[in-house]
Amino acid sequence: MLEKAITGSKNYWGWLAFLLAVIIAGVLAYLVQYNKGLMITGMSRDVSWGFYIAQFTFLVGVAASAVMLVLPFYLHNYKDFGRITIMGEFLAISAVTMCLLFIIVDLGKPMRALNMILHPTPNSILFWDMIVLNGYLAINLVVGWVVLSSERKQLPPPGWIKPIIYLSIPWAVSIHTVTAFLYCGLPGRGFWLTAILAPRFLASAFASGPSVLILLSLLVRKLTKFDPGKEAIQSLAKIVTYAIILNLFFLSLEFFTVFYSQIPSHMTHLQYLFAGYHGYGALVPFMWASMICGLLAIALLINPRTRKKEPVLGVAAVLVFICTWIDKGMGMISGGFVPNPLHEITEYSPTPLELTITVGVYAVGIFILTILYKVAVGVKEEIGDFKPGDVAPSH
């Protein structure tokens, strides 16, 4: 099927060339980092994780969201999603790949990464995160490829794939739960030390991932002959609506517990993020922008009249993306480190090189996504599946 990726329009090749250029810039920036060490980043003794780990955390959520297509289709026989589960699975592949790359570029000694396997340490959550992420990548590669191949032959997928598909459902939940455990099990980091962190991560994942899928669906319909279908997009929109509301609700639970109990070691981080602390407040405008985007998105999504207008829905999806990206990709990690365990304040902001590497990793992910979507859409076009109802679902 891969041959579908090597035939394409001028625009397709131009887009890949552009991504390649961005990737090369990222690789060059990474070479500088590799030679000089992480000193080229804005990280410090106090804020020892920065942009890389934050993007990793955000993208685990995007990856997990494939389950929002798989579950309704396979467990509830929701037909409208049948045609596009492949989009969720391929998005997951690209997102998990970026996650793994972000971990690698964050390591001080990347050449020793295999030590995690050579000296397996089950008491470390990072060990489990490595297992669930790689497992999730493998599951989605196998499921996506096998199901798409059968679809091409217009045969039902082989029976052995079913258990793996069912396995992918709890597995998707596990990747974001385990990722939350990285943070919420650390004593002395009051910002993360909350049992609601994993539910918050999941809620934001099921908001951000499906909103990316909505945008991708609109894009695919515009750029190709394949139409993911109005119904499917509207169903995704409902999922995003519930999830973004839950996400902000969970955040408000956090606010209540923290500010009603008034325990300083938990309060100071939220104060730093949302109001500034002892004159430091680099993230305050961003956090409020995130809140406003989230609330605006809810206003647009909750009203069926606006939600059903696809251009408005597109705007709402972008707002959800911005809201969740700022929350996790900016606030979640630095917020936990400021103030530090001695109640001192060191702020963090990424350097241009660090941003170049970050953008480079995103470009790798989008490159992979482009190729996978090209293949998927190629198969759809080949079998004449252009809009819902064209082809009887074979699985």
Next chain:
Amino acid sequence: MAVNRREFIKIAGLSAALGLGGKAAFDLVLPGQVDAAQMSRPPQALQGSHWAMVVDLKKFKSEADAMALQEICHQAHNVPTIPGKQEIKWIWPTKFEHAFTHLENRQIPPDILETPVLVLCNHCENPPCVRVCPTKATFKRESDGIVIMDMHRCIGCRFCMAACPYGARSFNFADPRNYFKDGKLPNPDYPTRTKGVVEKCNFCAERLAVGKLPACVEAAKDGQLIFGDLNDPRSEVRKTLRTNYSIRRKPDLGTQPSVYYLV
């Protein structure tokens, strides 16, 4: 393994004869600081099953007192002086309110609030840094409780830095060797680290192994720092802790620090 006094003298004499140095032997017989009766093989090593330190804040008059000890430690372990927020430090003075964030109390006498408090790795009995390390590069040595690192195994993921509730760990953001004048190491007998690994106070494991007290303890004046075996009721640390009220940093987190403070 306890040995009696006669055996100890024999061992001390033997280690002196083997050229282990008068200094090491002298450290061993420093009354109280390390209990001689705890001696066992290898003969030159100090023996203890739970090393601990007492920091007597009353004995620190000025920040300079504390900085002098930092200087000693950093020289002994080739810790580079890196300006800015990517610094590396194994032991450093901070203020009372920063060291003891859980003891918020505005009515503490001003002299205590102003006393420099030396902080370092607590060699926790229940160390979160060990719990999170994905490679066992950070581990607790069962024989004597020291939380120690294998610099050759560390992958630089910095999970341990996020997990340590005391800010005791530093990361080599750059190659530390670039920060020594003309590449000359302060202590050629101690290894340097490479860029990309984490490091911290190791309770001078390399010195204990040859019968020496930790460098900072050795340099401390007038009982500022006391070092010994917490499991030995006759050790100086135990005697001190028995007769003085001591505090530890963030005891509520259940990490069980092995560094105690007298105020």
